[in-house]
Amino acid sequence: MKKTIVIVDDEPITRLDLNELLNESGFEVIGEASDGLDAVEICRKLRPDLVLMDVKMPLLDGIKASKIIITEELAKAVVLLTAYSSSEFVERAKESGVMAYLVKPVDEKTLINTIEIALHKGLEIHNMKKEIKKAKENLEARKIIEKAKGILMKKEKISEEEAYNLMRKISMDKRCSMRKIAETILLNER
Numbered sequence: 770m771k772k773t774i775v776i777v778d779d780e781p782i783t784r785l786d787l788n789e790l791l792n793e794s795g796f797e798v799i800g801e802a803s804d805g806l807d808a809v810e811i812c813r814k815l816r817p818d819l820v821l822m823d824v825k826m827p828l829l830d831g832i833k834a835s836k837i838i839i840t841e842e843l844a845k846a847v848v849l850l851t852a853y854s855s856s857e858f859v860e861r862a863k864e865s866g867v868m869a870y871l872v873k874p875v876d877e878k879t880l881i882n883t884i885e886i887a888l889h890k891g892l893e894i895h896n897m898k899k900e901i902k903k904a905k906e907n908l909e910a911r912k913i914i915e916k917a918k919g920i921l922m923k924k925e926k927i928s929e930e931e932a933y934n935l936m937r938k939i940s941m942d943k944r945c946s947m948r949k950i951a952e953t954i955l956l957n958e959r
Contacts, residue, residue: 771797772888777808778823794881805834812843819888820844824851824858836865846891848883910948917951920958
């Protein structure tokens with residue numbers, strides 16, 4: 770499956786050139802925007818793999834738009850492509866969470882390689898965030914199950930293992946998660 774890209778630049782000719790280059794390189798350009806505000810809205814709709822973003826644009830600049838896109842996880846990676854190389858812009862870009870900062874003019878090979886690396890790193894970060902979220906959910910479920918198990922042990926005067934096995938049996942009989950059974954036990958205690 771082709772990796773999807775949104776191009777954001779206030780210069781129509783630049784967007785056209787980038788679109789052509791990216792399509793020839795095997796990427797799928799699924800959207801374009803001429804300012805940061807439109808970029809955010811397009812990303813909310815299309816959820817691209819990567820956003821190629823200019824910095825200086827009307828309404829909402831590229832760095833601020835990038836921060837929104839990254840914070841809301843609207844794309845897996847953002848690469849800034851700009852004519853501005855001042856340390857102020859670079860510092861702001863670092864704080865926004867972008868994957869790369871390229872200064873125009875940039876040759877085709879450098880651009881494509883940077884996009885490939887950004888896509889790979891973006892996917893790694895996306896997968897790590899998913900794993901962290903799942904680990905947090907599992908930990909929270911474990912806490913709820915432990916509390917419910919304690920209530921059953923006290924109420925039914927049974928061992929920890931018996932309480933766990935009782936919850937597991939109810940979970941299997943009702944075909945719902947142990948967490949749901951534990952939440953029901955806790956709710957019933959209130």
